[in-house]
Amino acid sequence: MSATLTVVGLGSGNPDRLTLGIIKKLKAASAVYVRTAEHPVMKALEELEIASQSFDYLYESLSSFPEVYEAITAKLIEKAAFLTAGSEIVYAVPGHPMVAESAVSLLRGRCPEAGIKLEILGGESFLDEAFVRLGFDPIEGFQLLDASGIRSSQLQPELHTLIGQVYDSFTASETKLCLMELYPPEYEVIVGHALGVEGEEKIDRVPLFELDRLTGYGNLSLVYVPANRAETARRRSFARLHEIVDILRSPEGCPWDREQTHESLRKNLIEETYEVLETIDEDDPDHMKEELGDLLLQIMLHAQMEEELGTFNVYDVIEGLNDKLIFRHPHVFGDTEAGNAEEALMNWEGMKAEEKRRKGLKPEAESALSGVPRDLPALMKAYKLQKKASKVGFDWDNVSDVLAKIREEADELQEAIENGASAEEQMLELGDLLFAATNAARFIDADPEEALTRTNRKFVSRFQYIEQRLRSQGTRVQDSSLEQMEALWEEAKLEERKL
Structure with a gap:
C-alpha cells in the first residue's frame, strides 16, 4: 500500500x-x-x-x-x-x-x-454560506448547477437554483443567455461574491438581462435564481403541457377530450398537419408557432390515451425518438463519416436496416417498395414508390422518355373518353397520366406535391384577381361571361410578371 x-x-x-x-x-x-x-x-x-x-x-x-x-x-x-x-x-x-x-x-x-x-x-461548502446569506431553505426545492456546462434543459424554474463556477463575465454572459430561455429578462437574480468572507463579501441584485454587466466575478462568485412558481414560468415547460393534457382527459376534465379515441382524432391529426404545411407555404412564423402547437396537442392526446392504458407515455415516445436519432446518425454521434447530405442519407438507411435486423426482421427479404405509408396522399405516395423503384434500377433512362410516356398516357385517356369507355376505365387512364407526370417531377428534382400546391396557389390568386376586378366594375363572376373572365385572367398573369 x-x-x-x-x-x-x-x-x-x-x-x-x-x-x-x-x-x-x-x-x-x-x-x-x-x-x-x-x-x-x-x-x-x-x-x-x-x-x-x-x-x-x-x-x-x-x-x-x-x-x-x-x-x-x-x-x-x-x-x-x-x-x-x-x-x-x-x-x-x-x-x-x-x-x-x-x-x-x-x-x-x-x-x-x-x-x-x-x-x-x-x-x-459555499452552499452553507449561500443558504444563510441568501436566505432560502433548500428543503423547498433546490438545484445546484455548474455555469461552465449549464443547459436550458437542466433548468426547473419552480426550484431555487444556485449556479456555481461563475468565474468571469463571459461565463456570466453564457449563464444569462441560458436562463433567458426560461426566465423573463426582468427577472431578479442575485450575484454573490465571497459569501461569508469578512471584508470581501458582496451581494448584488440585478434583473437577469444585466447579469453580465456586473464586474468582480471570480473564483468565489455564484448566481442565485430564486424559485419562480408563477404559472407564467410553468407554461414554458413540457412537464406542464403533459400535466394539462392529463387533466383534460381526467374525470374532472373536459367531457369532449375524455370521449376522444385514436379513431375519432385521426382526421384532426391529418388536418393539423396540413395546417402546419400551409403556414410553411405562407412563410408566416407566428401562425406556424400556433399551428405547430395544435399538431403537438394531437400527439400529446394520442400518447395520453396509451398512458391511461399503461402501454407507454409521451416520455417513452421521446426516449424512443432520441435513441433512434442517435443510432441513425453515426456520422454525428459515432465514428462514421458523412461529407454530404447523400452520404448522410445512406448512413440513415443503413442504420434503419440494422434496426430491423436487431428486431429479427430481414430487410433484404422485404419488397423494394416497402416502407411507404399506406395512407399517404396519392401524389406523394406515387413519388415515393417511384423513388424506391428507381434505387433498384427500375426507372426511365432520361426525362425525354418520361415526357413521351406522358403524351402516350394522355392519348390513351383521350381515346378512352372518345370511345365511351366506362367511368372506371377512364379513371384508371387518368391515374396512369398522373403517375407519369409524377415521374417527370422526380426527373427534374421537383416535389410533385409542392409543384401542384404552387399551381393551386397561383390559380387561387388569379381567380381572386378576377373576382376583385369584376367587383370593382359592379358585377360578379356569376354574372360574367367566360370571355370576360379569360381576359381578366390574362391581365392577372401580366400583373404577376410585374412583381
Whole structure:
C-alpha cells in the first residue's frame, strides 16, 4: 500500500470556520497541495506556517477545466505512489471536497485501482454560506448547477437554483443567455461574491438581462435564481403541457377530450398537419408557432390515451425518438463519416436496416417498395414508390422518355373518353397520366406535391384577381361571361410578371 491521500475542504472562505481536525491534518502531512492559492483561507495557512504547493500553473498552461482536473488527479496519484507506506499527503480544495470538485470525483475512481488509500474530510461548502446569506431553505426545492456546462434543459424554474463556477463575465454572459430561455429578462437574480468572507463579501441584485454587466466575478462568485412558481414560468415547460393534457382527459376534465379515441382524432391529426404545411407555404412564423402547437396537442392526446392504458407515455415516445436519432446518425454521434447530405442519407438507411435486423426482421427479404405509408396522399405516395423503384434500377433512362410516356398516357385517356369507355376505365387512364407526370417531377428534382400546391396557389390568386376586378366594375363572376373572365385572367398573369 502506498501513502494515504487525504482530501480536505478549506471552507467557503472564512478562516474561522476551519475545523481543528483539518488543521491538524494539514500540519502533520508529508506534503500539502492546494487546487488554488487564490482563496481567502490561504493567508491563515501561511500564518499557521503550513507550506503548500498550488496547481494554479495548470490553469495557465492547459486550455480547459477537464484537462486541468485530469492533470491534478494524475499528479496527486503520482506523488502518493512515490511516497513510502504510512506517509500522508493532503490535497486541500476550496469549500467541501464533494461539492463542485471534479478532481475529487476522479480520485475516488482511480485511487483504488492504483492501490492508494483515499480519505475525504469535509469542510464548509459555499452552499452553507449561500443558504444563510441568501436566505432560502433548500428543503423547498433546490438545484445546484455548474455555469461552465449549464443547459436550458437542466433548468426547473419552480426550484431555487444556485449556479456555481461563475468565474468571469463571459461565463456570466453564457449563464444569462441560458436562463433567458426560461426566465423573463426582468427577472431578479442575485450575484454573490465571497459569501461569508469578512471584508470581501458582496451581494448584488440585478434583473437577469444585466447579469453580465456586473464586474468582480471570480473564483468565489455564484448566481442565485430564486424559485419562480408563477404559472407564467410553468407554461414554458413540457412537464406542464403533459400535466394539462392529463387533466383534460381526467374525470374532472373536459367531457369532449375524455370521449376522444385514436379513431375519432385521426382526421384532426391529418388536418393539423396540413395546417402546419400551409403556414410553411405562407412563410408566416407566428401562425406556424400556433399551428405547430395544435399538431403537438394531437400527439400529446394520442400518447395520453396509451398512458391511461399503461402501454407507454409521451416520455417513452421521446426516449424512443432520441435513441433512434442517435443510432441513425453515426456520422454525428459515432465514428462514421458523412461529407454530404447523400452520404448522410445512406448512413440513415443503413442504420434503419440494422434496426430491423436487431428486431429479427430481414430487410433484404422485404419488397423494394416497402416502407411507404399506406395512407399517404396519392401524389406523394406515387413519388415515393417511384423513388424506391428507381434505387433498384427500375426507372426511365432520361426525362425525354418520361415526357413521351406522358403524351402516350394522355392519348390513351383521350381515346378512352372518345370511345365511351366506362367511368372506371377512364379513371384508371387518368391515374396512369398522373403517375407519369409524377415521374417527370422526380426527373427534374421537383416535389410533385409542392409543384401542384404552387399551381393551386397561383390559380387561387388569379381567380381572386378576377373576382376583385369584376367587383370593382359592379358585377360578379356569376354574372360574367367566360370571355370576360379569360381576359381578366390574362391581365392577372401580366400583373404577376410585374412583381
